[in-house]
Amino acid sequence: MSRVSRLHRQGGAAHVFLIPWWLGLVLVTAVPLVASLYLSFTDYNILSTPEFNGLENFRRMFQDEYFWAAVKVTVIYVLVSIPLQLGFALLLALILDRGLRGLAFYRSAFYLPSLLGTSVAVAILWRQIFGDDGLIDRALSVFGLELGSWLQNPSLSLSTLIVLNVWTFGSPMVIFLAGLRQIPEELYEAAKVDGAGIVRQFTSVTIPLLTPIIFFNLILQTIGAFQTFTQAHVVSGGTGGPANSTLFYTLYIYQQGFTNFDMGYASALAWVLMIAIGLVTAVHFVLSKYWVFYGDD
Amino acid sequence: MSGLDRRGFLKLAAAGALGAGLTACGGGSEGGAGGLSLRYAWWGNNIRQQNYMKALKEFTTQNKDIQVEPEFAEYSAFQERMTTQMAARDVADIFWIASPQVLTYHKSKLYRRLDDIPTLDLSGYSKADLDSFKLGGELNTMPFGIFVPVIRYNETWAKEDGVELPAVDTDWDAWAAFLVDYTRNNPGKRKGMAYEPDADLPFESWLRQRGEQLWTEDGRAGFTVDSTRAWFDWWDKLLKAGAVLTLSEQEGMSPDWALVGKKVLAKVGNSNHIIDDAKMFPDQRFKLRPTPVAAGAQAGHPFLYFPRMAIYQGIDDEKVQAAGKLVNYNTNNVAMLKTVGLTMGAPVNPKVFEQSKDFAGQDEKEMLAVVQAAREAERKPRFEAPPGTSTWRTAMARVAEEIALGRVNTADGSKRFLDEVQAGIERTRK
Numbered sequence: 001m002s003r004v005s006r007l008h009r010q011g012g013a014a015h016v017f018l019i020p021w022w023l024g025l026v027l028v029t030a031v032p033l034v035a036s037l038y039l040s041f042t043d044y045n046i047l048s049t050p051e052f053n054g055l056e057n058f059r060r061m062f063q064d065e066y067f068w069a070a071v072k073v074t075v076i077y078v079l080v081s082i083p084l085q086l087g088f089a090l091l092l093a094l095i096l097d098r099g100l101r102g103l104a105f106y107r108s109a110f111y112l113p114s115l116l117g118t119s120v121a122v123a124i125l126w127r128q129i130f131g132d133d134g135l136i137d138r139a140l141s142v143f144g145l146e147l148g149s150w151l152q153n154p155s156l157s158l159s160t161l162i163v164l165n166v167w168t169f170g171s172p173m174v175i176f177l178a179g180l181r182q183i184p185e186e187l188y189e190a191a192k193v194d195g196a197g198i199v200r201q202f203t204s205v206t207i208p209l210l211t212p213i214i215f216f217n218l219i220l221q222t223i224g225a226f227q228t229f230t231q232a233h234v235v236s237g238g239t240g241g242p243a244n245s246t247l248f249y250t251l252y253i254y255q256q257g258f259t260n261f262d263m264g265y266a267s268a269l270a271w272v273l274m275i276a277i278g279l280v281t282a283v284h285f286v287l288s289k290y291w292v293f294y295g296d297d
Numbered sequence: 298m299s300g301l302d303r304r305g306f307l308k309l310a311a312a313g314a315l316g317a318g319l320t321a322c323g324g325g326s327e328g329g330a331g332g333l334s335l336r337y338a339w340w341g342n343n344i345r346q347q348n349y350m351k352a353l354k355e356f357t358t359q360n361k362d363i364q365v366e367p368e369f370a371e372y373s374a375f376q377e378r379m380t381t382q383m384a385a386r387d388v389a390d391i392f393w394i395a396s397p398q399v400l401t402y403h404k405s406k407l408y409r410r411l412d413d414i415p416t417l418d419l420s421g422y423s424k425a426d427l428d429s430f431k432l433g434g435e436l437n438t439m440p441f442g443i444f445v446p447v448i449r450y451n452e453t454w455a456k457e458d459g460v461e462l463p464a465v466d467t468d469w470d471a472w473a474a475f476l477v478d479y480t481r482n483n484p485g486k487r488k489g490m491a492y493e494p495d496a497d498l499p500f501e502s503w504l505r506q507r508g509e510q511l512w513t514e515d516g517r518a519g520f521t522v523d524s525t526r527a528w529f530d531w532w533d534k535l536l537k538a539g540a541v542l543t544l545s546e547q548e549g550m551s552p553d554w555a556l557v558g559k560k561v562l563a564k565v566g567n568s569n570h571i572i573d574d575a576k577m578f579p580d581q582r583f584k585l586r587p588t589p590v591a592a593g594a595q596a597g598h599p600f601l602y603f604p605r606m607a608i609y610q611g612i613d614d615e616k617v618q619a620a621g622k623l624v625n626y627n628t629n630n631v632a633m634l635k636t637v638g639l640t641m642g643a644p645v646n647p648k649v650f651e652q653s654k655d656f657a658g659q660d661e662k663e664m665l666a667v668v669q670a671a672r673e674a675e676r677k678p679r680f681e682a683p684p685g686t687s688t689w690r691t692a693m694a695r696v697a698e699e700i701a702l703g704r705v706n707t708a709d710g711s712k713r714f715l716d717e718v719q720a721g722i723e724r725t726r727k
Binding site: 043045046047048127131132148149151152153154236237238239241242243244255258259260261262263 | 373376377380381383384401402404405407543544545546548549550551687688691694695698699702704721724725727
């Protein structure tokens with residue numbers, strides 16, 4: 001059978017319909033990916049032809065204090081905000097799973113921040129809430145605490161963005177809720193018969209059977225947290241200040257690429273981030289063997 | 298099945314895709330109503346956007362064979378869009394140039410020469426003026442406004458508070474002493490000024506009074522660590538004395554005037570900012586005065602800053618005359634200024650400068666007066682920011698911020714700032 005007729009048999013029309021997707025994949029993802037890999041080994045200021053400079057961009061990172069500041073901010077953010085966010089999401093999912101009246105309303109209401117949390121509007125709202133004489137400042141002043149603008153205090157500014165991320169717990173919450181619904185009720189009944197209380201049921205039934213969902217959420221939210229950009233850009237006015245305390249890694253890539261015109265260095269930074277995310281994800285997968293329980297294990 | 302079979306559908310889809318592709322590849326140079334279409338890129342706030350849209354519409358009404366496609370953005374977004382357009386070799390036909398990018402764009406050969414375009418009338422400028430506009434010995438950008446460094450103060454509050462400002466030629470220390478005194482004694486609990494050591498023109502004024510420059514003719518940093526440190530020290534003393542707003546009070550560096558305008562008597566800045574800023578406080582009257590003058594200031598320290606526009610080097614030949622007309626409308630036509638106001642500073646063309654006095658409002662007259670004084674003063678040449686310094690103000694703001702937070706002292710901060718600026722220049726020169 002010729003290749004053409006085989007292709008036809010396998011669904012020529014389907015291939016035609018897939019052309020836009022293939023074009024998108026190649027032109028919008030694959031080509032820029034390969035181009036950025038090449039650019040990461042060049043000195044490229046956008047305005048002139050890229051010049052190959054070997055590993056210079058990668059060497060430069062080690063001496064770049066802002067690179068290390070960005071790494072520190074991003075790592076702290078990931079390490080603190082993800083456990084808090086997932087913990088909060090699980091807690092709310094457990095509460096909603098108890099069959100509350102108006103469940104659909106609460107689910108939508110709690111999911112809403114996930115849609116809005118990364119928007120410019122909410123980041124601006126955050127500036128108002130945590131700004132000088134803002135809602136938080138006024139509330140604390142009742143207790144004699146006058147901290148001024150949290151966003152201009154290097155010790156507090158990152159925490160406001162962590163709170164913002166935790167607030168967007170709706171997306172993992174909905175996934176947790178779906179996972180909780182999949183746990184067979186008879187397992188709880190069996191546990192009760194064996195004398196297990198609520199805490200024991202939670203630790204011995206709910207958590208083990210929910211580990212694939214926890215793992216899924218952990219991977220998704222970690223990757224997302226490493227790529228945090230909009231909130232930091234809006235809240236700090238694009239500077240990553242005060243004193244680099246909100247200089248997220250992606251914000252620094254953006255500054256180098258689009259403000260400094262140093263696209264070669266920005267590409268190298270982007271590749272380091274991609275490799276770091278890949279490594280973290282790989283480590284998660286390796287460690288998952290020890291704590292994620294699949295039904296067919 | 299009636300109608301289209303699968304083969305027919307595939308042919309139709311392929312034909313449609315081909316048609317769409319050909320349409321997309323079609324030239325975009327012709328205006329919708331016939332004639333040429335020019336892309337015009339500028340930055341600003343909403344008020345400026347609306348005013349310029351109106352003025353561009355008036356231009357196309359007068360020149361029916363020319364259409365104008367506006368490309369507007371806020372200042373930072375404008376520069377970012379320019380960057381991507383340059384990468385794609387798809388820059389607007391006429392574009393404004395952000396101050397840190399003048400020589401960067403020049404090095405990238407973005408500008409077309411202007412003195413061979415008959416529709417751009419240069420007869421209103423002296424030879425000395427035209428020479429001062431040139432970059433690399435060629436007239437390839439056109440200034441369309443003049444800014445000078447100023448101190449802007451709220452005259453209404455000064456009167457209400459019964460304070461008398463120091464003489465116009467006061468020195469920096471006397472001005473600082475006045476601010477400290479004002480902050481301590483005014484009944485409104487206002488501060489003297491906002492904390493703005495990263496204000497570029499006032500910093501340049503400070504340097505030139507000390508015989509230094511911001512940038513040298515050969516594209517280097519023209520200032521020393523000592524002068525920079527003295528500048529940061531001056532601000533730091535004001536901050537510690539409580540005479541300027543804290544970072545918390547002004548919500549960071551580069552404060553929003555709508556916020557700090559309620560909290561301070563005065564601010565340093567550019568002369569043209571009074572036009573838009575004063576409108577935010579219509580019940581107040583604002584005045585301008587030159588920046589303080591250091592004792593023993595060098596002769597020729599006053600300077601003019603020109604915002605510039607250019608015609609893109611890659612413009613189609615058939616559009617050049619039309620582009621010249623539009624640049625001419627921007628730079629030499631008082632009718633346009635009547636529409637857009639003097640938000641981009643005093644007119645550069647001396648004749649238009651004089652004509653603009655007839656329609657200028659009180660804030661604009663205030664601005665014209667300080668520019669006129671600087672224009673008439675002895676002035677040594679000033680040079681544009683060299684390639685590699687596009688983020689020098691960001692670096693300065695970062696250091697000023699760290700000084701304010703007590704994380705670095707003024708000596709180390711000044712050295713770090715200069716090192717960063719020089720490293721940027723060196724990287725570009727490699």
